[in-house]
Amino acid sequence: xxxxxxxxxxxxxxxxxxxxxxxxxxxxxxxxxxxxxxxxxxxxxxxxxxxxxxxxxxxxxxxxxxxxxxxxxxxxxxxxxxxxxxxxxxxxxxxxxxxxxxxxxxxxxxxxxxxxxxxxxxxxxxxxxxxxxxxxxxxxxxxxxxxxxxxxxxxxxxxxxxxxxxxxxxxxxxxxxxxxxxxxxxxxxxxxxxxxxxxxxxxxxxxxxxxxxxxxxxxxxxxxxxxxxxxxxxxxxxxxxxxxxxxxxxxxxxxxxxxxxxxxxxxxxxxxxxxxxxxxxxxxxxxxxxxxxxxxxxxxxxxxxxxxxxxxxxxxxxxxxxxxxxxxx
Amino acid sequence: xxxxxxxxxxxxxxxxxxxxxxxxxxxxxxxxxxxxxxxxxxxxxxxxxxxxxxxxxxxxxxxxxxxxxxxxxxx
Numbered sequence: 272x273x274x275x276x277x278x279x280x281x282x283x284x285x286x287x288x289x290x291x292x293x294x295x296x297x298x299x300x301x302x303x304x305x306x307x308x309x310x311x312x313x314x315x316x317x318x319x320x321x322x323x324x325x326x327x328x329x330x331x332x333x334x335x336x337x338x339x340x341x342x343x344x345x346x347x348x349x350x351x352x353x354x355x356x357x358x359x360x361x362x363x364x365x366x367x368x369x370x371x372x373x374x375x376x377x378x379x380x381x382x383x384x385x386x387x388x389x390x391x392x393x394x395x396x397x398x399x400x401x402x403x404x405x406x407x408x409x410x411x412x413x414x415x416x417x418x419x420x421x422x423x424x425x426x427x428x429x430x431x432x433x434x435x436x437x438x439x440x441x442x443x444x445x446x447x448x449x450x451x452x453x454x455x456x457x458x459x460x461x462x463x464x465x466x467x468x469x470x471x472x473x474x475x476x477x478x479x480x481x482x483x484x485x486x487x488x489x490x491x492x493x494x495x496x497x498x499x500x501x502x503x504x505x506x507x508x509x510x511x512x513x514x515x516x517x518x519x520x521x522x523x524x525x526x527x528x529x530x531x532x533x534x535x536x537x538x539x540x541x542x543x544x545x546x547x548x549x550x551x552x553x554x555x556x557x558x559x560x561x562x563x564x565x566x567x568x569x570x571x572x573x574x575x576x577x578x579x580x581x582x583x584x585x586x587x588x589x590x591x592x593x594x595x596x597x598x599x600x
Numbered sequence: 601x602x603x604x605x606x607x608x609x610x611x612x613x614x615x616x617x618x619x620x621x622x623x624x625x626x627x628x629x630x631x632x633x634x635x636x637x638x639x640x641x642x643x644x645x646x647x648x649x650x651x652x653x654x655x656x657x658x659x660x661x662x663x664x665x666x667x668x669x670x671x672x673x674x675x
Contacts, residue, residue, distance in 0.1 A: 493635055493639055493655075496636055497639050530636075532636050536640060
């Protein structure tokens, strides 16, 4: 449903660290091998942020690019929303640190925690501020430094994750385009399936929490896989059916890059060509809330997103949470 | 279509193997099915036969014949 105030993505940006960790590098750390990782996940390499830098450094780079491409000065930003599970600190928020870096001094700032669905949630929240006429420019960022919460002794998870950030400047527009529809869902009964148990009020940092490796990501891979392949398609239909659209009517499906097998499963089930499903998990691994904005930015830069294209973005992850956004570019 | 034919069709489709290569004796290992393939296979079977298959129930399912027997006991 398009209201008087439409939300368009006026600019995108992305930032990944320089250091590349290949599957061969991981073979030296844990008992695994390139062939196993590629066949199970599609990941060939991922990026790791250097010591001394943190989430805000990636956020700032991605944000500056998005603002520049949108032609918006940081001082014109009304609100900053950062989706992350790896902020610099438990408090203050990652978005406040970013606000200071950008000198977006009139902007409100908040973080949003929705696991790998974070960017979809954040973009949807931003959309509400635009659509209601309250704000004109909302900066939405997905930024993660998962290497800091990855258990480098757990071969089932350490091969999966990477660091990176993506940003989008959501802007008010009177043109007949932008966000058409969204869907946000959750099922907290699956909380234990993908969790960092330590560091919060349940298990604050202690010698025991360190000894028990509670500060790292734990994941039940098979259950998450099953959950993901089920809900992605469901979400796509939820986005397009009210608009009378069919999957084949869409030009691009930007799915959360958690596992190539999930993307392939959905693509085959929908019987659509692979060109409609951008993939960067081979190069960046799973960067949680950053995968979708990074992929979106790459499509924009490569010129594969054209004016008028219909694009669906779908995320899923810890919570459990999942959701999607349908937009006309 | 018999349960056997349907199961073979789903396995062939999911794992991209020729249907005439499949027999009741064919194991998942024979066709290089990993744990994620099994998850996808179970989902396809659930859809086809309108079933809910729990992880425990399929723990001892290793071959096409095991799958057929399991489905026949359920439908």
